Amino acid sequence: MAKAPILTPQSEDFPRWYQDLIQKAELAENGPVRGTMVIRPYGYAIWERMQAEMDARIKAAGARNAYFPLFIPEEFLRREAEHVEGFSPELAVVTHAGGRELEEPVVVRPTSETIINHYFAKWIQSHRDLPMLINQWANVVRWELRPRIFLRTTEFLWQEGHTCHRTAIEAHEYATRILHDTYEDFMVRVLAMPVVVGRKTAAERFAGAINTMTCEAQMRDLKALQMGTSHELGQNFSVAFGTSFQDTDGAERQPWQTSWGTSTRMMGGVIMSHGDDRGLRLPPNLAPIQVVVMAIRDDAAVIEEVGRIHGELLSAGVRAEVDVRTDVSFGRRAVDWELKGVPIRLELGPRDLASGEVTLARRDSGDKSPVSLAGVAATVVSLLAEIQEGLHAEALERRESTTVDVATVPEAVEAAAVGWARIPWADLGAEGESVLAESGVTVRCLISADGGVPESDDEEGAIAVVGRAY
RNA sequence: CGGGAAGUGGCGCAGUUUGGCAGCGCGCUGCGUUCGGGACGCAGAGGUCGGGGGUUCAAAUCCCCCCUUCCCGACCA
Numbered sequence: 001m002a003k004a005p006i007l008t009p010q011s012e013d014f015p016r017w018y019q020d021l022i023q024k025a026e027l028a029e030n031g032p033v034r035g036t037m038v039i040r041p042y043g044y045a046i047w048e049r050m051q052a053e054m055d056a057r058i059k060a061a062g063a064r065n066a067y068f069p070l071f072i073p074e075e076f077l078r079r080e081a082e083h084v085e086g087f088s089p090e091l092a093v094v095t096h097a098g099g100r101e102l103e104e105p106v107v108v109r110p111t112s113e114t115i116i117n118h119y120f121a122k123w124i125q126s127h128r129d130l131p132m133l134i135n136q137w138a139n140v141v142r143w144e145l146r147p148r149i150f151l152r153t154t155e156f157l158w159q160e161g162h163t164c165h166r167t168a169i170e171a172h173e174y175a176t177r178i179l180h181d182t183y184e185d186f187m188v189r190v191l192a193m194p195v196v197v198g199r200k201t202a203a204e205r206f207a208g209a210i211n212t213m214t215c216e217a218q219m220r221d222l223k224a225l226q227m228g229t230s231h232e233l234g235q236n237f238s239v240a241f242g243t244s245f246q247d248t249d250g251a252e253r254q255p256w257q258t259s260w261g262t263s264t265r266m267m268g269g270v271i272m273s274h275g276d277d278r279g280l281r282l283p284p285n286l287a288p289i290q291v292v293v294m295a296i297r298d299d300a301a302v303i304e305e306v307g308r309i310h311g312e313l314l315s316a317g318v319r320a321e322v323d324v325r326t327d328v329s330f331g332r333r334a335v336d337w338e339l340k341g342v343p344i345r346l347e348l349g350p351r352d353l354a355s356g357e358v359t360l361a362r363r364d365s366g367d368k369s370p371v372s373l374a375g376v377a378a379t380v381v382s383l384l385a386e387i388q389e390g391l392h393a394e395a396l397e398r399r400e401s402t403t404v405d406v407a408t409v410p411e412a413v414e415a416a417a418v419g420w421a422r423i424p425w426a427d428l429g430a431e432g433e434s435v436l437a438e439s440g441v442t443v444r445c446l447i448s449a450d451g452g453v454p455e456s457d458d459e460e461g462a463i464a465v466v467g468r469a470y
Numbered sequence: 471c472g473g474g475a476a477g478u479g480g481c482g483c484a485g486u487u488u489g490g491c492a493g494c495g496c497g498c499u500g501c502g503u504u505c506g507g508g509a510c511g512c513a514g515a516g517g518u519c520g521g522g523g524g525u526u527c528a529a530a531u532c533c534c535c536c537c538u539u540c541c542c543g544a545c546c547a
Contacts, residue, residue, distance in 0.1 A: 111547090158547070
């Protein structure tokens with residue numbers, strides 16, 4: 001008799017599947033205040049892996065971590081006209097504190113451009129102070145009308161980079177470097193998520209930026225998810241906050257700035273890119289637990305060998321755990337590890353021990369086969385690399401096979417109902433963009449004819465990638 | 471913020487139409503038997519029925535207000 005499915009099948013109700021998975025894999029749950037979330041230990045372990053990998057790349061790009069306050073004077077937000085206009089609707093404002101009404105309300109940061117510029121203005125005097133490359137890991141608050149756990153929560157965790165450069169070109173190059181070397185590299189190599197890297201249209205641009213670039217990923221329901229953005233801020237904030245430096249020629253100039261961010265939204269991206277009806281499927285480079293070694297029976301020799309394999313894996317640099325909870329049925333434990341997306345499970349019982357083998361179960365394909373106990377660590381290490389590559393290839397294949405080239409707006413709408421579409425920007429334009437919007441379709445980004453990132457809003461030959469999005 | 475649906479032990483739900491002892495499955499605790507794909511038996515614990523107010527002899531059930539969640543739209547990492 002078939003048991004009830006563990007999760008609502010994706011084909012039946014994708015949003016429900018997403019909710020079920022997050023709950024059953026013990027990733028997170030909703031907080032008591034609408035739009036807030038509790039990230040549970042296993043979910044947080046995944047986030048910590050993201051942080052570790054991202055942080056290393058951010059530092060490799062020369063930025064250093066710092067921390068700026070949660071509370072920002074309301075007046076700071078107002079200094080940059082577009083910025084305040086863009087963020088006003090989602091600001092949380094503190095009007096009472098210390099038992100009385102505040103004379104000057106403070107806002108809970110929705111992003112930190114303003115407060116960081118307040119300090120950039122103090123810290124930067126000379127071209128010798130540039131570039132100034134700052135990153136911070138923090139929580140931010142944007143009051144959301146329609147929250148969705150990980151994807152759109154009122155409070156979320158992220159990293160936000162803020163930099164100042166002597167010239168526009170340097171700022172442009174740095175924003176582009178972060179986009180590719182930090183973000184795209186992380187998403188592809190760690191998250192196993194192929195991303196379309198491009199330029200946002202003016203309509204989708206960050207409030208206060210002169211250029212917003214993005215990494216867009218496709219989910220299993222074929223909707224798009226913006227995974228990270230890198231902005232060129234021009235001199236908008238440095239002018240508004242009086243951040244200036246004396247240049248080599250003695251002239252006083254405003255630095256050219258960038259800002260860039262990735263958030264806990266990426267958790268949702270990983271879930272919806274790779275997860276299947278049995279649960280999460282974590283790419284090995286991300287997985288906090290890459291291999292779990294299970295003892296099938298409460299047998300001294302089995303338990304001992306499980307411990308030995310565990311030690312061998314740890315020595316080989318594999319993030320491994322043991323599961324010797326033999327008081328819990330085997331099936332229950334197997335289902336749990338599958339829900340949690342652990343890439344490889346090694347199941348060891350008396351039969352394996354007798355034959356000098358261990359049963360290896362792959363989470364990606366579901367395949368199970370015996371492998372020799374001798375050299376099991378080497379087998380696992382190479383298989384982890386194979387799984388990592390396989391998940392990426394699968395996601396790329398899905399995206400390629402569901403993206404079509406079209407020439408007209410109606411065709412784009414039709415194609416975006418089931419997947420993504422590419423349409424020459426010259427055939428779409430801002431007018432076509434609004435028409436798409438009526439059908440819930442948006443321009444995810446513009447890409448150059450050669451697949452690169454366009455250098456301007458109206459670059460010759462630019463192509464718009466359109467689809468439905470989260 | 472507009473439209474729709476729903477809040478009942480940890481999770482999923484019945485009970486609400488027609489007011490009258492708060493139930494079921496899973497999970498949880500204990501003991502035993504099990505253990506190679508969600509184990510089984512026996513014995514237990516656990517709920518001011520989302521919150522507040524009202525009607526009534528009596529409210530999970532009827533009325534009013536509020537909160538939360540999910541789905542669909544307008545805004546966003």
